[in-house]
Amino acid sequence: MARALINMPKTAKRGEIVEVRAMIAHPMETGYRIGPNGSNIPRDIIRRFACSYDGEEVFWADLHPAVSANPFIAFTLVASTSGVIEFTWTDDAGRTQTASATITVG
Amino acid sequence: MRALWRPATVGVAAVCSIVSAAGIEDGEKRSGFDFMTPETQALQSDDMSNPGMLWVLQGEQLWQQAEGRADVACAGCHGDASQTMRGVAARYPAFDEATERPIDLAGRVSSCRAERQQAEPLAPESDALLALTTYVAHQSRGMPITPATDARLAPFRDNGRRLFQSRIGQLELSCASCHDDNWGKRLGGSAIPQAHPTGYPLYRLEWQTVGSLQRRLRNCMIGVRAEPFAFGAAELVDLELHLTERASGMLVETPAVRP
Amino acid sequence: MHEDPLRVHGRLVGRRQFLRVGMTGLLVISLPRWALARPSLDEAIRTFTGGADVLDGRVRLDLPPLVENGNAVGITVAAESPMTADDYVRRIAVFNQKNPEANVAVFHLGPRSGRAAVSTRIRLATSQVVVAVAEMSDGSFWSSRASAIVTLAACIEDLS
Numbered sequence: 001m002a003r004a005l006i007n008m009p010k011t012a013k014r015g016e017i018v019e020v021r022a023m024i025a026h027p028m029e030t031g032y033r034i035g036p037n038g039s040n041i042p043r044d045i046i047r048r049f050a051c052s053y054d055g056e057e058v059f060w061a062d063l064h065p066a067v068s069a070n071p072f073i074a075f076t077l078v079a080s081t082s083g084v085i086e087f088t089w090t091d092d093a094g095r096t097q098t099a100s101a102t103i104t105v106g
Numbered sequence: 107m108r109a110l111w112r113p114a115t116v117g118v119a120a121v122c123s124i125v126s127a128a129g130i131e132d133g134e135k136r137s138g139f140d141f142m143t144p145e146t147q148a149l150q151s152d153d154m155s156n157p158g159m160l161w162v163l164q165g166e167q168l169w170q171q172a173e174g175r176a177d178v179a180c181a182g183c184h185g186d187a188s189q190t191m192r193g194v195a196a197r198y199p200a201f202d203e204a205t206e207r208p209i210d211l212a213g214r215v216s217s218c219r220a221e222r223q224q225a226e227p228l229a230p231e232s233d234a235l236l237a238l239t240t241y242v243a244h245q246s247r248g249m250p251i252t253p254a255t256d257a258r259l260a261p262f263r264d265n266g267r268r269l270f271q272s273r274i275g276q277l278e279l280s281c282a283s284c285h286d287d288n289w290g291k292r293l294g295g296s297a298i299p300q301a302h303p304t305g306y307p308l309y310r311l312e313w314q315t316v317g318s319l320q321r322r323l324r325n326c327m328i329g330v331r332a333e334p335f336a337f338g339a340a341e342l343v344d345l346e347l348h349l350t351e352r353a354s355g356m357l358v359e360t361p362a363v364r365p
Numbered sequence: 366m367h368e369d370p371l372r373v374h375g376r377l378v379g380r381r382q383f384l385r386v387g388m389t390g391l392l393v394i395s396l397p398r399w400a401l402a403r404p405s406l407d408e409a410i411r412t413f414t415g416g417a418d419v420l421d422g423r424v425r426l427d428l429p430p431l432v433e434n435g436n437a438v439g440i441t442v443a444a445e446s447p448m449t450a451d452d453y454v455r456r457i458a459v460f461n462q463k464n465p466e467a468n469v470a471v472f473h474l475g476p477r478s479g480r481a482a483v484s485t486r487i488r489l490a491t492s493q494v495v496v497a498v499a500e501m502s503d504g505s506f507w508s509s510r511a512s513a514i515v516t517l518a519a520c521i522e523d524l525s
Contacts, residue, residue: 005159069437311437
């Protein structure tokens, strides 16, 4: 289970613009830090964050090592239909973590 | 790094010429929160942007999870943490009957894990131990720190006070040199706070993760170029005990955010 | 063969110029490898735009002018756009001037975003300029820049 926090309204009027905030626990290791033994700590970052709404990818982001540890991303969506909003974080090795939220549009 | 140290050392030498043994008056007590920029304060104040909440979330999951040969979860004995753990962190460190010594919250989580769950120990500063400790401490958020009154704690608390006031390391500074005598001034680019442990475990931007009060104490010892006590050392718990007494009445903030 | 130390490429140079050349050489040697390898801010932006002109305006980048710790600097980028099916912001990219890598993040938006506004937290290795560029659906690029002073913690923990 992903250690992720999603914040967005549970209900909205059709056409309303809602704010989505997503944060996941991840070190976002840059690959530029030196460990206690004097060797480089290997890079390990979330490379891609994506949000799909009712199956369609509506927002995504390519991230680089300059994004802070435990990446936080806030953006907006138009509440068009009741359904599931899914979030996917993909790391350097292609591993994914997911979280989801539901919205009721009236 | 060395170049950074030079002005800091000169600054420390200058401010430390004013020597005073007085602590901080009750009316003057201020949380480290008050010394931060509005941006860092905002990071702590909003649970949806506070990265420390990720550890609270993990702790909540671990609380429910059966562990060890006893195959029991924290919740198996303690039930709903929001009821049973409320106020617990506000009175820790407490006296531990088994070791006849004070024990801090992380120490209690570890001993519970070993004795009751009969599970493998969690390493100091491991995500799981920090998560459980943060989750338990978070249940006391907003409550005043009320140090344990057990008389058997007194000698340990006194030792903590002595350690707080002892000059150590190549820079020959005590905790008190900065945090009693010179709080509010600046050391390099950073404000010197009063060193109240109101928000531990907390998310430090420098660490880019949540860490314990013991990590912060070791951090300071490295800063004054002293050999830090090992994680779990009796001296660190004694220091925690003194710091809690010193911060008596201040409100628990866990998980706090600090620069 | 003995060479006059002040004779560079066969011409006599003044002492100051000699010092300048020498100092530049030392500076280059003392820079970490990534500092030479990374593209400049402008090069990174050109790669993003494919060489198209970048106009000032229509984008606002909020960045605190004084940063307590460069490990987590909150930024917000907002672009002026109706965000309709035929007039919207396609991408918002953020670049930095002095980190080991010039790219920070690229956000992909569309009409379903409703508003062209994103917030995130970024790392700034030192005091520097940050630039946000928005690509509109008509193919035009707009940008905004801001700079931050990053102060350092006095007592830095080692990694041990």
